[in-house]
Amino acid sequence: MKAELIAVGTEILTGQIVNTNAQFLSEKFAELGIDVFFQTAVGDNEERLLSVIDLASKRSNLVVLCGGLGPTEDDLTKQTLAKYLGRELVFNEEASQKLDDFFATRPQYARTPNNERQAQIIEGFIPLQNITGLAVGGLQEVNGVTYVVLPGPPSELKPMVNEHLVPLLSINHTKLYSRVLRFFGIGESQLVTVLKKLIDNQTDPTLAPYAKTGEVTLRLSTKAKTQEEADAKLDALETQILSVKTLEGVELSQLHYGYGDDNSLAQVAFGLLKEKGKTITAAESLTAGLFQASLADFSGASEVFNGGFVTYSIEEKSKMLQIPLEDLQSHGVVSAFTAEKMAEQSRFLTNADFGIGLTGVAGPDELEGHPAGTVFIAISSGEEVRSIRVVIGGRSRSDVRYIATLYAFNLVRQALLNA
């Protein structure tokens, strides 16, 4: 199958937004064993869009159009494809119902005739419902070419693709099976160095490292007919990888914390807390609530989290957490002592099983003689308190704060694995 992706939107051509949908879809299609041969972006212009659709229909047999399904005048993707195919637009009942429900619960929004367009699909198309938005998508084969219409916002496109499009396209293909291993505590370049032999000799499965902020993932991929066939090959490679040692002599199995593209240290730590029936709290200085907000992003957070503290100034660290101000002053705010006291006192004051203390220098300026990126992170379990000092160098303020929370979630993970 020769696929071609067409992004529709003048905001792409003026550089206001990056066409990340192209990457997302290309990756998905690679997993399905569908080759993408062209990606195109075109503006909200009927004539040029028609020419692009015509060209794509001649050189590809899967044509995916993204964007331009919204309520405004310049949203013309469905209209233009309908014109090209000589078909009418018709209302989709389920999408219309969703519009009704949306406006019924939002008296503050005025419903305009434009909104109705979002519930329309091209005659004869299979509707692809929009889980997180109002504009319905669609799919249909016409004269040997399969056309797919998707919304532009990634928050709408991704769930529609994962839930509705992938199942429709995955029939009849040898599939590409992938497994993503996630690592925390090693950089991409060292991981590539220690895995050099495996990477250089890769044929099937293939092995691709990918650096994310503060962590690295490895994607293992193999084409197979069944999940079982794929699993056997991926299991063997995974075992090999995890037994490799870092330059410091640590086995990679120690740094491997989970699987999957949508996974995270926060999610793994949250899952372990739930599984083991433990509660957690935190006192946060440089991260100022980021750790707690990440926890509460998971549905069911109230099972493991009752509340915590954002202690930004030294006075509030003392007052909220009942730590003598003189002690904080003599040890310094950026110190193991302060991180450990924050962890202990937050745990004590909220009666949680674990307390986390986060203090350090987000930057850009240094603090108490410590360079930007110096962070102390402590975990208290009642029985014991321990802390680590990390220096997250050459990073923006917001990266330093984010990576500091990753270290905190990793401490939680380690404590629970050993519990």
Place this chain on the structure above:
Amino acid sequence: MKAELIAVGTEILTGQIVNTNAQFLSEKFAELGIDVFFQTAVGDNEERLLSVIDLASKRSNLVVLCGGLGPTEDDLTKQTLAKYLGRELVFNEEASQKLDDFFATRPQYARTPNNERQAQIIEGFIPLQNITGLAVGGLQEVNGVTYVVLPGPPSELKPMVNEHLVPLLSINHTKLYSRVLRFFGIGESQLVTVLKKLIDNQTDPTLAPYAKTGEVTLRLSTKAKTQEEADAKLDALETQILSVKTLEGVELSQLHYGYGDDNSLAQVAFGLLKEKGKTITAAESLTAGLFQASLADFSGASEVFNGGFVTYSIEEKSKMLQIPLEDLQSHGVVSAFTAEKMAEQSRFLTNADFGIGLTGVAGPDELEGHPAGTVFIAISSGEEVRSIRVVIGGRSRSDVRYIATLYAFNLVRQALLNA
């Protein structure tokens, strides 16, 4: 001038990398007043690349090829364009010298015949030297079409474009000047509806709405010779826009909170707090620290923020904030009363000028009979406390929490504007 951007590289089509060069170049070209009509990505395949070059040469008069200038076998951009134009590749002296210097100072690297290809340009092309890498770029007009060849890595492409390409292209062009107006409290479809006349009649300046999570921006753009000429036109249109009323009779000037692509409600609120020398705190339930973490993302946050509370459970709301548990129980956690008490008590306990209370239902399940997305947000200034109830429907848990913080920052902004 009709420009077309062609990214060459199979790694784009497999989704391994995002084509951020397209955005960078589109933005640069917009500033130069050059319209980009198409962006294409094609793999490292001579036949398909030839077909794309041929099509671009027929429909555009500025064709920019990015990527595929490296030393490996699959780098074939220059070779393929040379073949299309019927020209030879020749060595560029300056680039050859650079290669010599590079390997002279790096005895650990083995120089291979492949490396030499990076110093080649198409016969007759103006070389574009690579400031941060080895592959030389080029530019030339052939039969009315200007071809530009650029390296793929953004770290090489950007300096080459800024230092060498822009000066060559900017002669004889008027520039595109843009202004972005940001709005909170109105959806994209209503904004488009009330501005329909202005949008339909737009010629110069143009007017483009764009929906972001929880807010909408309008980009006003005009081509002009000087900033002053542009400002006069943009000022006039802005005045017209801001005097338009919503369907509820509110003037858009009331919903317009700032300018610029990189701006945010948090930033505007933070700037006002600093400017007026006021401090702020918060007690957060559903947002669990997100409001405070957003504040602390700005360098200098300690001037306006000392700390605050994450009160997730009803018990911690009572304990940390010293609110009688019976009062919380009788009014309910999801109530104006609770939001207002949270705002007042957090302000009182930390001695801040403003206190924010955030409580509600992040979802997906309902709470106390309130549907997911119901949020109460309060602001206390000591003199008075006020709260609003909003229903953020049809959104993910994480969107509900994020949009709730936008409402909170907007309350802060309004309070400070009136102060």
